[in-house]
Amino acid sequence: MATSALSLEELIKKIKGQIDLSPDAEEYLYLISKERLFHKGSVLLREGQPVKKVYFVTDGCLRSYCIDKTGKEHTLQFAIKNWWISDYIAIHNKETATLSVECLKDSTVIEFNAAKLNEMLALFPEYEPFQRFILERHVVSLHKRILNQLQLTAAERYDLFIEQYPNIEQSTRNYHIASYLGITQESLSRIRVEKAKK
Amino acid sequence: MKALQLKAYGEINESLIFNEIPKPNMGPNDVMIEVKAAAINPIDKSIILGNLQSLLPIPLPCTLAYDVSGTVVEKGNDVGNFEIGDLVHSRVPQEQMGTLAEYVAVTNSAVSKKPGNVSFEEAASIPLAGLTAMQSLEYAQLKENDRILIHAGSGGVGSLAIQYAKSKGAFVYTTTSTANVEWVKALGADRVIDYKTEDYKTIANDVDIVFDTLGKAYTTESFEVVKPGGKVVSIxxxxxxxSAQMFGMTDYKLSDEIATLSREKNAAYKFIFMHPNGAHLEIIKALIEDEKMKPIIDKVYPFEEAIEAFKHLASGRAKGKIVIKIN
Known part of the structure; x- marks a missing residue:
């Protein structure tokens, strides 16, 4: 793709904005990554498979989800521009994927080799603060999600969701959002109707 | 693998048996589905009783049922549209019949990913009835604001046909008995006719399309309520x-009664025999994921009670679909 280098360059520029990245480390990042275009409906990671990649979204929309015993899907995360997505549970526990990751619209991502990205911390310790920054941001986002789930009403959670992911409703089906918020599709429709009345 | 088989045509109690049989063979275009759930349909009962021997000659013993949901565990060399691990559902083609088993091999063109927002049991209940409803109403070219009469709104096909017709923006009349009126109304039907207390023929008049799911007198009566130039589709x-030619009956003639009624009313008559089609199932999948359609399940039986499930089917009292959980 013609724009591939650009987006990766932009990401590296971002990284350089936060840490001092040596030329060697920069080259290593280029070596372990690849910009890719995935079409809507593509499955980047499938439950039960080994997890070899992590993805940085440069455009588009992806989601990670699990499938419960009855066969129904539950959305864990949506990833839009500038978000990372993969199955971190599997990577950390060195297990096969318990999540699937799919594209909800045509998306461009930078695909990193997960093992090599991890090795980068040992090879180039200067990268560590950036990794920690991503991780902290991820933890904050997860904690917020848990707290919201515990203390906010469904309508409030929906409002926050729309704020966090503007325009996402154009790429998602109702059940993606309902299963992310932990409510039924009927409840989601009701919330939208109530909101429209205001 | 374990399979529920028909050993000889006859009464349900005497003709079904659980057998240990080999896993089915796979062709290059097939996917092997590890079955999670199967659904049974009136056609299965007709097969057991031997009523379809002339139309569908099947060597016995044979594994029963057409509807399946499950996980793709193997795929043929020429299969490009599915991966191992995909969750799918299908109405399997006649020659691959036998979803009441632990595995079934299905040609990929008859398979669709299952809707993500429903369970395996619900997904198994959809294909045959959903495709029947969709293909019948599409054949009739149902469009927005058409008035359609759908008989037996509480049945497996009727309940999905109502929802499909509503998704197209049609005005739906449907018939059902008193006990089912409320929930059938909730499916979106505009006018639910309680056939125990009302005469549907005085209520659904001059409709554009009649969808006949009952047969016998209801087929002929369809020509009383359809408008001139309208269509009667029957399953x-x-x-x-x-359709008769499709089954190799080259000298078949439509009965004089139906032919005369059709001519006098200038209303087309068409018998619809559902055909397996993964692409059509994909359309239904989208409608289900958008909650424009939802599967209606009467009861889920464990595999070991599958014979009981057939008896329930034979009673004709099921509201929606009967599903058998396999794994």
Whole structure:
């Protein structure tokens, strides 16, 4: 793709904005990554498979989800521009994927080799603060999600969701959002109707 | 693998048996589905009783049922549209019949990913009835603001046909008995006719389309309520000549009664025999994921009680679909 280098360059520029990245480390990042275009409906990671990649979204929309015993899907995360997505549970526990990751619209991502990205911390310790920054941001986002789930009403959670992911409703089906918020599709429709009345 | 088989045509109690049989063979275009759930349909009962021997000659013993949901565990060399691990559902083609088993091999063109927002049991209940409803109403070219009469709104096909017709923006009349009126209304039907207390023929008049799911007198009566130039589509009435040819009956003639009624009313008559189609299932999948359609399940039986499930099917009292959980 013609724009591939650009987006990766932009990401590296971002990284350089936060840490001092040596030329060697920069080259290593280029070596372990690849910009890719995935079409809507593509499955980047499938439950039960080994997890070899992590993805940085440069455009588009992806989601990670699990499938419960009855066969129904539950959305864990949506990833839009500038978000990372993969199955971190599997990577950390060195297990096969318990999540699937799919594209909800045509998306461009930078695909990193997960093992090599991890090795980068040992090879180039200067990268560590950036990794920690991503991780902290991820933890904050997860904690917020848990707290919201515990203390906010469904309508409030929906409002926050729309704020966090503007325009996402154009790429998602109702059940993606309902299963992310932990409510039924009927409840989601009701919330939208109530909101429209205001 | 374990499979529920028909050993000889006859009464349900005497003709079904659980057998240990080999896993089915796979062709290059097939996917092997590890079965999670299977659904049974009136056609399965007709097969057991031997009523379809002339139309569908099946060597016995054979594994029963057409509807399946499950996980793709193997795929043929020429399969490009599915991966191992995909969750799918299908109405399997006649020659691959036998979803009441731990595994079934299905040609990929008859398979669709299952809707993500429903369970395996619900997904198994959809294909045959959903495709029947969709293909019948599409054949009739149902469009927005058409008025359609759908018989037996509480049945497996009727309940999905109501929802499909509503998704197209049609005005739906449907018939059902008193006990089912409320929940059938909730499916979106505009006018639910309680056939125990009301005469549907005085309520659904001059409709654009009649969808006949009951047959016998209901097929002929369809011509009383359809408008001139309208259409009668039936899944249980007599075969029309084109459909008969499909079954190799070259000298078949539509009964004089139906032919006369059709001519006098200038209303087309068509018998619909559902055909397996993964692409059509994909359309239904989208409608289900958008909650424009939802599967209606009467009861889920464990595999070991599958014979009981057939008896329930034979009673004709099921509201929606009967599903058998396999794994």
């Amino acid at each position: 249980v009435g007599p075969l029309d000549e084109e």
